[in-house]
Amino acid sequence: MIGLCPFHNEKTPSFTVSPGKNIYKCFGCGKGGNSIQFLMEHEQLTFPESIRFLAKRYGIELEETATSEEYKEEQKLNDSLYVVNEFANEYYQKMLHETDEGKSIGLSYFKKRGFLESTIEKFQLGYANEENGHFYKAAIKGNFKKELLFELGLSKRENSDFFRSRVMFSIHNLSGKVVGFGGRTLSENKKIPKYLNSPESQIYNKRKSLYGLYFAKKAIRQEDECILVEGYTDTIALHQAGIENVVASSGTSLTIDQIKLIKRYTDNVKVLYDGDQAGIKAAMRGMNLILEQDMNIKLVELPDGEDPDSYLTKLGTTAFKDYIDKEAKDFILFKVQMISEEAGNDPIQKTKLIKDIVETIAKIPDTIKRSAYIQQCSQMLEIREEILIKESNKIISTDIRRKRLKADRQKLQSQNEDVFITDKKVAPKQVNPIQADSQDYQEKDLARIAILYGSLPFIVEEEESELVIIEFMFQNLSGYFDQFKNDLYSTIIKKAHDQYNESKTLETSFFTNHENNEIRNYAIDILSPKYFMAKWKEKGAGLLTQKDPELNASRDVEISLYRYILKLLNIQLEEYSRKLKEQTQESSSGENVIKTLQIVQKLQQERAALSKHIETNLTYKI
């Protein structure tokens, strides 16, 4: 199957998935792997998390044993952090519902905002008491280590609490685990910050998290639209009103990681913002980033003095929905309108603002869309279209140059990965394209055959021999392994042989799931469709006329193997011929010369026999 890559932006599909082989590979950005790696990469899960995720989905019971100590420690820390957060989460909820302070201050605040009991429960809203150290003591009593409280920022020092006298909002990751908290003070004291957020920790990255996304992701996909608001309470209020495709970028201005998070579910973003200057400014931030991701942005301005929560309460759900549908304005056109009003007739201001608009338009990757905007802007701003085009092209070409530089660097890196450098020392040499007859290429081809056809019977003259291909290959190569230029390929052949010896089977999944990264990556490349197609073409045979590769496997292995051995013989021959020449020039003893001469003759005979065998017996049947 082929489709658009989820890891990089593209218009032409280059991302392939082979369900049978359980692998994916992108020929645009080079990402590839098995299903576990996909989950790790795409859902930002760790290895054990991915395993647990799959086990849960398919109802498989897991018996957990850990591997490396270091890894175990890290996992243990992560798991403990989640456990502590879960404790804090339950604690704050308990305070809200079960203490007088929580009920009279926190709960009544939420009720006043119109939050239903079910909503308060769903979003796990809570309350942090006024008394300093209240939470800390409870956590220590619950046997939680103080270091974990410090790491999560729940306490800064012993017997003290970070969140006090605040209503609490739990922040969830995509799988619903609590990664941090936001706390809002109800005090009127201006010196106290209105909102406090958990600091970043090993499990909480603010740039990569969006408030409410865990609850919204399904609706975002269904509606094919994401509504972006500013605050926790806006998110919750809209959600309660049945508008569930809503998230908040609370605490930070929108980051590229947050946008990519949204793009997983939809290309359409609707930004709701408070109808004052600050609200507009806040809404404008990060919009160019969204445009760059080829997403569509609409802005909905709320009447002066209203926020989404208050206005929703005023209008009711149906009227509010109508309002945001009707009032949604295209972001770019809105910006044009706004700046032209702002600039008035001041030519200096106008020039500055036009530059600003052109910069925004230049971010749109789609050319047709871009030229439509230019046309419209030219009319609205009363500026000739050519000027706008020229200006935007300037910006685009600078951007392209910058991106190309970046891409070149990445390509260089992925090329390095492509040829599977086992030894960092040989890296500079390996960047060059591989020549078809080089030793390295031949080794690579043998490893390919081992992976693809290792367990097929080895057929000689139409009859099955006692051996399978990997055994035949291993026996013939056993004297040559230390002459391999690239250890990866000899390792693959040896491991394939070991595996077959042990289990009498050799599945491609043995390689695509192998613990060694390089082996796994090589296997995934080999098994990817593009590689297959290239192989067909290389052999010079039309797709329709050549037999299945499997039918030629024995021939394949013989040809590759013997050609490779021929290569090694040639190398040896060169060495000994040189030696012979030196010995005659130095007039060393006749005995030595004769010995070398005999070796040379023996090698020549072997070479001649091998060449003849290849020529007479080993041609492709078409």
Ligand SMILES: [Zn+2]
């Ligand atoms: Zn890609």
